[in-house]
Amino acid sequence: MNIKGNIHSIETCGTVDGPGIRFVIFTQGCPLRCQYCHNPDTWKTNEGNRITVDELIAKIKKYKSYMKFSAGGVTLTGGEPLLQPEFAKELFKKCKEENIHTTIDTSGFISLEKITDVLEYTDLVLLDIKSFNPTLYKDLTGVSNNPTIKLAKYLSDINKLTWIRHVIVPNLTDKEEDLIALAEFLSSLNNIEKVELLPFHKMGEYKWEELGYKYKLKNTSTPSEETMEMAVKIFKERNVNVIYE
Ligand code: SF4
Numbered sequence: 001m002n003i004k005g006n007i008h009s010i011e012t013c014g015t016v017d018g019p020g021i022r023f024v025i026f027t028q029g030c031p032l033r034c035q036y037c038h039n040p041d042t043w044k045t046n047e048g049n050r051i052t053v054d055e056l057i058a059k060i061k062k063y064k065s066y067m068k069f070s071a072g073g074v075t076l077t078g079g080e081p082l083l084q085p086e087f088a089k090e091l092f093k094k095c096k097e098e099n100i101h102t103t104i105d106t107s108g109f110i111s112l113e114k115i116t117d118v119l120e121y122t123d124l125v126l127l128d129i130k131s132f133n134p135t136l137y138k139d140l141t142g143v144s145n146n147p148t149i150k151l152a153k154y155l156s157d158i159n160k161l162t163w164i165r166h167v168i169v170p171n172l173t174d175k176e177e178d179l180i181a182l183a184e185f186l187s188s189l190n191n192i193e194k195v196e197l198l199p200f201h202k203m204g205e206y207k208w209e210e211l212g213y214k215y216k217l218k219n220t221s222t223p224s225e226e227t228m229e230m231a232v233k234i235f236k237e238r239n240v241n242v243i244y245e
């Protein structure tokens with residue numbers, strides 16, 4: 001059976017979603033509504049383009065030399081790629097048959113039972129933890145952070161290589177006590193290669209306006225250098241390998 005995925009778009013030479021040069025596939029559909037989302041055009045599950053795994057693999061193979069030269073690979077992001085677990089599994093299985101490195105970028109808001117198969121063919125997980133504070137997480141995304149925390153613990157249990165991503169938003173995710181709680185949680189796990197701290201910016205604001213959505217963070221600025229340094233220090237003090245560039 002040639003499984004189809006519902007895709008928003010493709011970036012053939014991405015450099016920010018995993019190591020090396022990557023063939024990045026943005027899937028369509030996301031159950032979260034993050035206040036700072038850059039890709040609100042990926043939210044609706046009834047939009048996008050359907051494409052078979054074989055069609056995608058044929059496209060991916062054209063870029064194999066770039067991937068090999070740069071130690072890159074394929075990244076599935078979104079939207080939420082794990083909303084389509086059968087597709088993700090089949091795509092990654094075929095990538096591994098071609099000896100291509102696989103990365104999945106997820107919010108973790110998924111049912112763990114449905115995605116353990118996908119993880120068998122995944123080399124690296126980029127797990128976005130929007131906040132460790134459950135109340136703030138709900139306010140920021142519209143959903144609970146329980147599944148994300150459960151997935152983080154599971155990835156540690158199976159020793160799956162993981163990078164954590166955390167966006168610092170002034171007056172939302174920059175609170176010292178929340179950052180300390182997140183850093184302490186991450187320092188208790190044994191599979192975290194690094195934590196990327198990403199300063200909030202408004203790159204996606206124009207898309208919200210085009211789509212007729214209300215952008216709540218209109219008056220929020222990017223975090224100051226002092227705030228970013230404070231956050232970095234909190235992670236470093238807990239022996240978490242933190243990156244902020
Ligand atoms: S999880 Fe990602 S795609 Fe979904 S709403 Fe949040 S930032 Fe946007």
